[in-house]
Amino acid sequence: xxxxxxxxxxxxxxxxxxxxxxxxxxxxxxxxxxxxxxxxxxxxxxxxxxxxxxxxxxxxxxxxxxxxxxxxxxxxxxxxxxxxxxxxxxxxxxxxxxxxxxxxxxxxxxxxxxxxxxxxxxxxxxxxxxxxxxxxxxxxxxxxxxxxxxxxxxxxxxxxxxxxxxxxxxxxxxxxxxxxxxxxxxxxxxxxxxxxxxxxxxxxxxxxxxxxxxxxxxxxxxxxxxxxxxxxxxxxxxxxxxxxxxxxxxxxxxxxxxxxxxxxxxxxxxxxxxxxxxxxxxxxxxxxxxxxxxxxxxxxxxxxxxxxxxxxxxxxxxxxxxxxxxxxxxxxxxxxxxxxxxxxxxxxxxxxxxxxxxxxxxxxxxxxxxxxxx
Numbered sequence: 001x002x003x004x005x006x007x008x009x010x011x012x013x014x015x016x017x018x019x020x021x022x023x024x025x026x027x028x029x030x031x032x033x034x035x036x037x038x039x040x041x042x043x044x045x046x047x048x049x050x051x052x053x054x055x056x057x058x059x060x061x062x063x064x065x066x067x068x069x070x071x072x073x074x075x076x077x078x079x080x081x082x083x084x085x086x087x088x089x090x091x092x093x094x095x096x097x098x099x100x101x102x103x104x105x106x107x108x109x110x111x112x113x114x115x116x117x118x119x120x121x122x123x124x125x126x127x128x129x130x131x132x133x134x135x136x137x138x139x140x141x142x143x144x145x146x147x148x149x150x151x152x153x154x155x156x157x158x159x160x161x162x163x164x165x166x167x168x169x170x171x172x173x174x175x176x177x178x179x180x181x182x183x184x185x186x187x188x189x190x191x192x193x194x195x196x197x198x199x200x201x202x203x204x205x206x207x208x209x210x211x212x213x214x215x216x217x218x219x220x221x222x223x224x225x226x227x228x229x230x231x232x233x234x235x236x237x238x239x240x241x242x243x244x245x246x247x248x249x250x251x252x253x254x255x256x257x258x259x260x261x262x263x264x265x266x267x268x269x270x271x272x273x274x275x276x277x278x279x280x281x282x283x284x285x286x287x288x289x290x291x292x293x294x295x296x297x298x299x300x301x302x303x304x305x306x307x308x309x310x311x312x313x314x315x316x317x318x319x320x321x322x323x324x325x326x327x328x329x330x331x332x333x334x335x336x337x338x339x340x341x342x343x344x345x346x347x348x349x350x351x352x353x354x355x356x357x358x359x360x361x362x363x364x365x366x367x368x369x370x371x372x373x374x
Contacts, residue, residue, distance in 0.1 A: 007123050011116070012341045016325055020335045025364040026356060028335035030165060030310070032229035033287075033355035034280050037270070040228075044265035053261045058253035059245075060085025060237070061264045067271035068237055074212040074220065081242040084249045085259045085267075089198045089223035089236035091252070094121050096194050096219050096238060097157070099251045103127050106156035108194075111147060112343030113140060113312075115165045115196065119343075128154070133345035139303055140167045140312075140345075144178045151191065161196035162210075163203055163307025166342045166351035170306040176209030183215060190217040198236075199308040201227035201277050202284050208307070212239065219244070224267055226308070227277050235263040284309055290358045298365040305354075312339065312349045313368065321347055324371075332367045 017029050059065060065083035072078075086092040101108060107128035110118045114131075122129045132150045134140045147158065162171040171179075183191050193211045195218055200208075212218040223236030236259075238248050270276045288305065295302045301314040315324055321338035328334045328350075337353075339346030350368070354361055 004124060004126055008120055012322065012325075013116075013337055016329055016335055016337060019326075019329050021333065024329065024333045024335050025360050025367070026335045027352040027354070027361065027364050028337050030226075030353055031231060031355065032226060032280070032309070034229045034283055036229045036233075037276065037279065040266050040269040040273075040276070043269040044262055047265050048262055056085075056258050056261050056264055058258050059083070059249040060259055061261075061268060064264050064268040064271065065237075067268065069239065071271060071277070072212075072220070072222075072239060074210070074218075074239060076216065076241065077212060077220075077239050079242070082239050082245055084238045084240075084245055084252055085264060086236045086238065086252055087256050087259050088225065088234040089196065089221050090117055090121075091234075091256065092221040092223070092236045092238045093117060093194070093196070095248050095252045095255065096221065096240075097121055097125060097127060098255075099244070099247050100192060100219075101125070101127050101156055105154060107152065107154045108157040108159055109147065109150055109155055110343075111142070111158065111160040113164070113166050113339065113346040114159070114343055115161055116341050118159045118196075131343055131345070133343065134169075136314075136345070136349070140164075140169050142169065142171050142175045144175050144182065147179060148182045151186070153188070155191055156189070157192045157194055159194045159196070161198070162208065163199040163305070165199065165308055166310050166337070166339070166346065167303050167312055168305025168308045168310050169303070170203060170205060170208040171210070172207045173209035174207075176211050177214050180211055180215035183217070193218045194221065195219065196221045198223050199226050201281055202309060203307040204285055204288055205306045216241065219248075224270065227280070228270060229280060230266070233260075233263045233266060235259060235267050287354065287358070291354045291361060294358065294362045294365055297362075298369055300365060300369055309355050310351055310353055312346065312351050313365075315348050315350060316372075317348070319348055321350060325350060328368065328371060332371050334364045334367045336364075336368065
């Protein structure tokens with residue numbers, strides 16, 4: 001048995017999801033509420049009926065890769081050679097860490113609270129990880145001086161997501177430029193940024209930035225799971241400088257050969273239609289407005305999300321978030337995710353997904369407030 005597995009625990013998110021009942025108010029899983037846009041699935045089905053489902057190139061369909069590169073048009077990253085299409089954004093995360101980091105000498109920083117897969121993937125590869133905790137006193141906003149202060153000679157990669165899972169916070173343009181300037185001024189080997197923007201199309205503020213616009217040593221990861229409600233399609237990608245993208249593709253090819261041809265055809269249809277990526281965002285903006293009202297009315301201390309479809313609510317002082325989450329689902333029929341899942345800095349909080357109907361979300365908040373989880 002691989003000894004590295006001893007440090008890997010099963011997902012608490014999935015464990016709590018498995019515990020829910022048909023009657024449960026589900027504020028747990030990060031699953032978009034809307035159905036996928038059927039016309040794109042139908043277009044892929046027609047093409048597949050005509051042309052079959054043979055492999056694409058390892059890096060993905062060239063036309064799709066060119067569409068992705070042009071869509072985001074990051075400086076120096078706007079060509080098909082800059083894109084590798086993966087089986088979901090989580091495979092993209094793995095491929096980047098596997099390609100870039102030497103477990104014998106490199107470490108990576110994870111800006112927390114953060115999606116737990118960042119740390120778990122690194123642990124699977126024996127990569128040293130150090131967290132950079134954001135402050136609840138500042139609403140978990142990105143703290144560039146804290147990130148820069150955490151750098152060491154062995155630091156090779158900084159992992160951050162924006163909009164963030166679990167807090168919904170975004171990296172502002174000013175913070176992105178500040179981080180780029182600080183990293184550019186460092187001597188020695190460059191520190192790379194792995195920028196997870198899988199919730200990019202679900203951003204509700206005007207000041208969102210991206211290191212890929214400011215810093216040449218940036219690798220972007222994204223996918224269609226959240227923007228277009230296609231979690232089960234498993235379609236993601238990396239955007240990176242061409243020489244590095246060739247290496248990412250090499251690893252990707254041996255891990256999984258190529259992404260699903262059918263999924264790539266759905267993606268090509270989406271990227272070929274102007275506005276298709278933003279089509280579902282209007283529902284989330286309307287939902288967010290109702291969520292903010294419900295949070296204010298609940299009396300709970302919460303993080304106002306800048307993006308994605310999560311918020312975090314604070315538990316009474318001294319509350320164990322894991323125990324609280326299990327009590328909530330078992331005794332109050334509400335599924336919520338313990339903050340500890342996303343790093344030590346979110347202990348004492350719960351992450352709530354707000355894609356449930358507003359009436360259910362309000363009732364879930366009321367049950368949390370009444371639960372006295374201490």
